[in-house]
Amino acid sequence: MQINTEDLMGPLLDWAVAVAIGTLTAEHAGDQTFYRLKTVGVESGTWVGPVHPAGQAACGQSIWRPSSDWRQGGPLLSEYAISVRPITDAQWLAEEFITHNTARAVDDSKHDGYLVAGMRVLVKSLMGDTITVPAHLRQQASMALQ
Helix, strand or coil: CEEEHHHCCHHHHHHHHHHHHCEEEEEEECCEEEEEEECCCCCCCEEECCCCHHHCCCCCCCECCCCCCHHHHHHHHHHCCEEEEECCCCEEEEEECCCCCEEEEECCCCCCHHHHHHHHHHHHHHHCCEEECCHHHHHHHHHHHC
16 A cells, blocks of 8 residues: 655654664464564664554564654654754654755644654665555554554
């Protein structure tokens, strides 16, 4: 399924960032697929996506959430030369300085617009205006967000 990078949120945005910067290893459990991120600077075995086994990080493994976790998303803003500035009190504009791509996001009760805008422009700069998301992942994300 094709999704505009400007529309990515939550688990789908986090998955897209993982695809853009690293290598994902798929693991299958029943009818579900889980992903692990492998890249420099990220804790080995980090789970990516809206769901993962047992619904929680196990055995010291962490969950990849750069669009909401400053410990993960903050360093990426610096590494990929991304600047984020306010447009209004609750709207943010991110720009990547090499390609000059931009992306916007709005603060709401569930999302930090600053990080969301930054991660959207990272994905846009490395993967383009639209990306292909596996249908099963989009379904899992929809269930996780309900």
